[in-house]
Amino acid sequence: MSEYVPMRLPRRRSVAVQVGSVMVGGDAPVVVQSMTNTDTADADATVAQVAALARAGSELVRITVDRDESAAAVPRIRERLDRIGVNVPLIGDFHYIGHKLLADHPACAEALAKYRINPGNVGFKAKRDTQFSQIIDIAQKYDKPVRIGVNWGSLDQELLTKLMDENAASPNPIAASAVMREAIIQSGLLSAERAESLGMARNKIILSAKVSNVQDLIAVYADLAARCDYALHLGLTEAGMGTKGIVASAASMGILLQQGIGDTIRVSLTPEPGGDRSKEVQVAQELLQVMGFRAFVPVVAACPGCGRTTSTVFQELASDIQEHIRVSMPVWREQYPGVENLNVAVMGCIVNGPGESKFADIGISLPGTGESPSAPVFIDGEKVMTLRGPSIAEDFKAMVLGYIEQKYGSGKPLELPSAAQE
Numbered sequence: 477m478s479e480y481v482p483m484r485l486p487r488r489r490s491v492a493v494q495v496g497s498v499m500v501g502g503d504a505p506v507v508v509q510s511m512t513n514t515d516t517a518d519a520d521a522t523v524a525q526v527a528a529l530a531r532a533g534s535e536l537v538r539i540t541v542d543r544d545e546s547a548a549a550v551p552r553i554r555e556r557l558d559r560i561g562v563n564v565p566l567i568g569d570f571h572y573i574g575h576k577l578l579a580d581h582p583a584c585a586e587a588l589a590k591y592r593i594n595p596g597n598v599g600f601k602a603k604r605d606t607q608f609s610q611i612i613d614i615a616q617k618y619d620k621p622v623r624i625g626v627n628w629g630s631l632d633q634e635l636l637t638k639l640m641d642e643n644a645a646s647p648n649p650i651a652a653s654a655v656m657r658e659a660i661i662q663s664g665l666l667s668a669e670r671a672e673s674l675g676m677a678r679n680k681i682i683l684s685a686k687v688s689n690v691q692d693l694i695a696v697y698a699d700l701a702a703r704c705d706y707a708l709h710l711g712l713t714e715a716g717m718g719t720k721g722i723v724a725s726a727a728s729m730g731i732l733l734q735q736g737i738g739d740t741i742r743v744s745l746t747p748e749p750g751g752d753r754s755k756e757v758q759v760a761q762e763l764l765q766v767m768g769f770r771a772f773v774p775v776v777a778a779c780p781g782c783g784r785t786t787s788t789v790f791q792e793l794a795s796d797i798q799e800h801i802r803v804s805m806p807v808w809r810e811q812y813p814g815v816e817n818l819n820v821a822v823m824g825c826i827v828n829g830p831g832e833s834k835f836a837d838i839g840i841s842l843p844g845t846g847e848s849p850s851a852p853v854f855i856d857g858e859k860v861m862t863l864r865g866p867s868i869a870e871d872f873k874a875m876v877l878g879y880i881e882q883k884y885g886s887g888k889p890l891e892l893p894s895a896a897q898e
């Protein structure tokens with residue numbers, strides 16, 4: 477019913493960068509990306525995880541390229557992904573010896589869609605400039621963009637020391653934390669300037685400046701955004717595990733996105749042991765979707781439940797439908813174009829149920845405590861029937877699927893369940 481309309485808040489103007497088949501920055505929507513945690517030299521495990529991340533909706537996937545064996549595996553990983561129809565661009569994450577790995581493994585340099593360089597550990601003293609320029613030369617040779625990714629944990633110590641010394645000598649010194657933020661920003665900007673002076677075009681450079689504290693991240697990116705027009709990669713580094721990592725990432729990136737800052741995001745969650753790496757993709761998508769910037773999956777609106785709902789039927793139904801949607805989306809995305817705009821409501825009682833259900837494409841108001849055991853179903857704002865009996869949940873799920881088929885698939889008219897109609 478309510479067709480999804482993306483929020484059109486003013487975005488900071490950034491130079492668009494083509495990363496493989498994906499545009500980052502400019503007028504492109506904010507791109508979701510993720511990173512594997514497999515050993516890249518283990519091509520089987522890496523192919524499986526990249527495919528899982530891509531199928532979950534990651535539009536770019538970064539892999540670690542830390543040694544010869546990893547670099548040698550990259551072209552094989554690319555070929556195998558292409559063979560199974562996973563064409564997500566791969567980004568190589570390089571530290572310390574990126575210049576050497578890219579030079580020694582041209583097939584790796586070619587297979588990657590972007591190189592990530594950390595200016596804090598590209599080398600030290602005189603070697604730093606040489607090794608940085610070697611990577612930039614290779615990127616230009618293969619026509620690849622780079623991300624200059626500053627991270628506070630590996631901040632350029634020479635630059636930080638210089639700024640700290642200058643601050644100490646200043647008649648009006650600022651707080652050490654502000655100096656650190658300035659060092660992070662300058663490290664990114666100076667490296668980008670250097671890349672440009674070596675001939676790299678602005679539309680080949682993405683910047684990031686990650687820190688692990690929410691307030692610092694907001695301050696760093698707000699400042700960085702005002703001082704350049706490079707496309708920005710947002711991410712809170714070491715966000716942490718579980719709800720803490722999710723809340724910290726959403727709080728910091730949500731504020732920046734609301735200000736129009738950020739062209740691609742990664743949510744750096746630490747997975748629980750044995751946990752699903754794709755969770756970080758789900759969280760990034762949900763962040764963009766709840767803020768109204770993009771639609772990825774159908775929305776299931778469910779009331780929180782209260783004293784009027786003593787049964788768990790509605791919680792089970794809402795979670796059942798949400799889960800069914802999540803696992804079906806990789807197929808539905810192809811089969812039912814536009815299905816991500818669907819709104820489903822599962823409400824617990826008559827107080828808000830019919831009202832909320834009417835605003836969804838398809839909604840159900842389940843019986844609360846003491847209410848007659850019947851559940852009105854609304855489609856496109858109209859009450860179409862009332863479900864009764866023990867199969868309410870199953871009947872409603874079948875109706876949701878029938879509605880999807882009708883609206884986004886073959887157009888076959890939705891068949892109402894024959895039993896238990898009003």
Ligand code: SF4
Pocket residue numbers: 779780781782783784785823824825826827828829844
């Ligand atoms: S819709 Fe009903 S069950 Fe759900 S929170 Fe509101 S009053 Fe409670």
